Amino acid sequence: MMNRNLLLMLPGLMTILVAGAVGARSPEQGRMIYEARCAVCHGNQGRGDGPEAPFLSPRPASLISAGTSAKSDADLLTVITNGKPRTAMPAWKDSLTEEQRRDVLAYIRTLVRFGPKPLTPAPPQEQH
Numbered sequence: 001m002m003n004r005n006l007l008l009m010l011p012g013l014m015t016i017l018v019a020g021a022v023g024a025r026s027p028e029q030g031r032m033i034y035e036a037r038c039a040v041c042h043g044n045q046g047r048g049d050g051p052e053a054p055f056l057s058p059r060p061a062s063l064i065s066a067g068t069s070a071k072s073d074a075d076l077l078t079v080i081t082n083g084k085p086r087t088a089m090p091a092w093k094d095s096l097t098e099e100q101r102r103d104v105l106a107y108i109r110t111l112v113r114f115g116p117k118p119l120t121p122a123p124p125q126e127q128h
């Protein structure tokens with residue numbers, strides 16, 4: 001007969017096990033890495049408009065574009081790891097661990113929002 005407390009804990013334990021199994025990473029850790037290393041080119045919101053962007057050709061990718069969002073984790077991790085030839089995108093394999101590269105990707109994924117929230121706030125409503 002199973003102890004009742006153990007039964008209550010099961011869903012939480014399962015979540016931890018499943019998250020560990022699929023290698024879920026921490027977007028919060030990723031945010032700190034992103035702001036320190038990536039935002040200078042890709043911009044704080046990932047739109048490819050960081051302070052270095054105007055000086056680069058090709059321009060840094062917009063990480064929230066449909067094109068980039070549709071790419072698989074594996075594809076994006078390859079670019080983050082090895083850089084992108086003939087662009088300014090550096091290889092990060094020597095300066096970030098694999099966990100950090102996954103964290104930063106997890107953060108990039110949070111920048112893309114499918115929800116109805118507009119990127120620019122609606123103009124204020126007129127008062128009647």
Ligand code: HEC
Pocket residue numbers: 033034037038039040041042052056058059060061063067068071076079080084087088089090092104105
């Ligand atoms: C010196 C500027 C620079 C920095 C710093 C930089 N990037 Fe990039 N990044 C680029 C450029 C340029 C490209 C290529 C754009 C293109 O392909 O047209 C790129 C491409 C990418 C792509 C591929 C997008 C796609 O659709 O294939 C990813 C993902 C990416 N960067 C993530 C990062 C991450 C994560 C960091 C920080 C760890 C970072 N970048 C730092 C300039 C930079």
